[in-house]
Amino acid sequence: xxxxxxxxxxxxxxxxxxxxxxxxxxxxxxxxxxxxxxxxxxxxxxxxxxxxxxxxxxxxxxxxxxxxxxxxxxxxxxxxxxxxxxxxxxxxxxxxxxxxxxxxxxxxxxxxxxxxxxxxxxxxxxxxxxxxxxxxxxxxxxxxxxxxxxxxxxxxxxxxxxxxxxxxxxxxxxxxxxxxxxxxxxxxxxxxxxxxxxxxxxxxxxxxxxxxxxxxxxxxxxxxxxxxxxxxxxxxxxxxxxxxxxxxxxxxxxxxxxxxxxxxxxxxxxxxxxxxxxxxxxxxxxxxxxxxxxxxxxxxxxxxxxxx
Amino acid sequence: xxxxxxxxxxxxxxxxxxxxxxxxxxxxxxxxxxxxxxxxxxxxxxxxxxxxxxxxxxxxxxxxxxxxxxxxxxxxxxxxxxxxxxxxxxxxxxxxxxxxxxxxxxxxxxxxxxxxxxxxxxxxxxxxxxxxxxxxxxxxxxxxxxxxxxxxxxxxxxxxxxxxxxxxxxxxxxxxxxxxxxxxxxxxxxxxxxxxxxxxxxxxxxxxxxxxxxxx
Numbered sequence: 001x002x003x004x005x006x007x008x009x010x011x012x013x014x015x016x017x018x019x020x021x022x023x024x025x026x027x028x029x030x031x032x033x034x035x036x037x038x039x040x041x042x043x044x045x046x047x048x049x050x051x052x053x054x055x056x057x058x059x060x061x062x063x064x065x066x067x068x069x070x071x072x073x074x075x076x077x078x079x080x081x082x083x084x085x086x087x088x089x090x091x092x093x094x095x096x097x098x099x100x101x102x103x104x105x106x107x108x109x110x111x112x113x114x115x116x117x118x119x120x121x122x123x124x125x126x127x128x129x130x131x132x133x134x135x136x137x138x139x140x141x142x143x144x145x146x147x148x149x150x151x152x153x154x155x156x157x158x159x160x161x162x163x164x165x166x167x168x169x170x171x172x173x174x175x176x177x178x179x180x181x182x183x184x185x186x187x188x189x190x191x192x193x194x195x196x197x198x199x200x201x202x203x204x205x206x207x208x209x210x211x212x213x214x215x216x217x218x219x220x221x222x223x224x225x226x227x228x229x230x231x232x233x234x235x236x237x238x239x240x241x242x243x244x245x246x247x248x249x250x251x252x253x254x255x256x257x258x259x260x261x262x263x264x265x266x267x268x269x270x271x272x273x274x275x276x277x278x279x280x281x282x283x284x285x286x287x288x289x290x291x292x293x294x295x296x297x298x299x300x301x302x303x304x305x306x307x308x
Numbered sequence: 309x310x311x312x313x314x315x316x317x318x319x320x321x322x323x324x325x326x327x328x329x330x331x332x333x334x335x336x337x338x339x340x341x342x343x344x345x346x347x348x349x350x351x352x353x354x355x356x357x358x359x360x361x362x363x364x365x366x367x368x369x370x371x372x373x374x375x376x377x378x379x380x381x382x383x384x385x386x387x388x389x390x391x392x393x394x395x396x397x398x399x400x401x402x403x404x405x406x407x408x409x410x411x412x413x414x415x416x417x418x419x420x421x422x423x424x425x426x427x428x429x430x431x432x433x434x435x436x437x438x439x440x441x442x443x444x445x446x447x448x449x450x451x452x453x454x455x456x457x458x459x460x461x462x463x464x465x466x467x468x469x470x471x472x473x474x475x476x477x478x479x480x481x482x483x484x485x486x487x488x489x490x491x492x493x494x495x496x497x498x499x500x501x502x503x504x505x506x507x508x509x510x511x512x513x514x515x516x517x518x519x520x521x522x523x524x
Contacts, residue, residue, distance in 0.1 A: 004371070059502055067463055068462060179422055
């Protein structure tokens with residue numbers, strides 16, 4: 001890999017990870033679990049600011065008047081952060097608490113497709129796109145809420161890491177969208193950084209706010225990859241289904257197991273289910289890539305997105 | 309051509325000239341005939357771009373070491389050339405981004421992604437001239453400084469292209485044809501294409517366009 005590409009990848013991954021490590025260490029410093037409220041509310045605010053900052057130093061100064069779908073991502077990050085704050089305010093009525101998350105999904109889907117909506121899509125195409133994004137998002141937010149929101153420790157953080165990390169891999173390797181993949185990867189970086197803190201201080205929670213932020217941002221990036229990436233529609237559909245299955249399967253297994261087994265076994269089983277579709281997906285992608293190489297000739301293709 | 313052939317051609321020309329003169333004299337007093345149509349192309353007029361014989365090539369520096377060249381395989385549009393009055397000249401071309409060709413299928417996919425051209429989101433690159441200023445001839449070809457609007461990635465910026473009228477003539481089927489060549493350099497970051505700028509891929513991109521068009 002080119003040194004310049006390594007630098008670019010590091011710029012997108014290391015700052016959010018380091019910032020998240022500091023944030024989670026500070027936020028969960030000797031904090032009893034019952035007094036977690038401020039930390040849970042601060043989590044989506046921190047995440048939004050970290051993504052905007054990393055976007056600015058890695059790609060470009062955020063634009064107040066976005067032109068391309070990619071320009072909208074920092075604004076979507078702010079919207080996801082605000083939605084996360086509402087979700088973290090657990091005393092709010094259910095509708096008030098979750099409506100901003102649905103609106104953030106809708107906004108992300110609209111902003112990502114804005115140019116197509118303005119130039120070539122029919123109203124029915126636009127409606128179908130927005131509806132699909134919102135329904136798909138609600139399913140994943142529901143699974144994420146069940147798996148992550150109320151649970152503390154390693155398992156919920158690792159589940160989010162696997163989800164966002166797999167989306168990042170998909171976008172970079174499958175869709176040829178390095179930049180958008182890196183934005184999804186920022187969520188994975190922050191989750192990776194929270195892992196040692198959660199291991200060290202088991203009361204650590206990402207909470208509903210952090211979950212909403214990571215799921216909305218991951219879906220925003222994934223939505224842009226599906227619209228503008230260069231993967232075949234079949235590949236995009238298969239991998240999106242696997243990502244959905246990952247989070248939904250993990251939530252179902254976690255709910256089914258309940259307290260019937262030790263925390264260690266529960267974590268292992270849930271993460272195994274969360275990771276299984278993703279591992280299978282990577283296997284499919286790897287085999288497909290190998291087949292393409294064989295079709296192109298005996299020599300391996302010297303170009304990959306990460307070699308530039 | 310040797311001397312005997314030159315003499316032969318000269319003799320034929322004299323016979324034709326004398327013959328014409330005698331015909332003209334015999335018709336003295338009759339209304340003057342309409343002038344024969346000019347068969348040598350003057351290059352003046354509006355031309356439709358012949359995409360098969362036109363090219364768009366670009367170059368960008370890789371790793372600050374070597375220039376890499378790529379091309380777009382399709383373009384369409386028209387241009388207008390008026391040898392006597394540069395202000396009447398114009399060029400309006402559209403390049404489908406999807407036709408980018410870097411001689412590597414995976415790199416082409418990457419170039420079409422949001423990292424670079426976002427081809428699905430912004431399917432075309434356009435250039436529309438706004439002003440032509442004739443400059444000194446280069447290698448016997450009339451040159452111009454052409455100011456125009458270049459649009460890609462949803463952003464329009466004014467660029468100045470060095471354009472030369474590279475030739476004119478008669479193509480297949482007797483169609484008048486003319487050619488232009490343009491060259492200009494842009495900073496891709498000005499259009500929002502920031503990926504890897506300063507990190508292995510140059511910001512400056514030089515674009516070279518060779519246009520051949522048939523008279524409309």
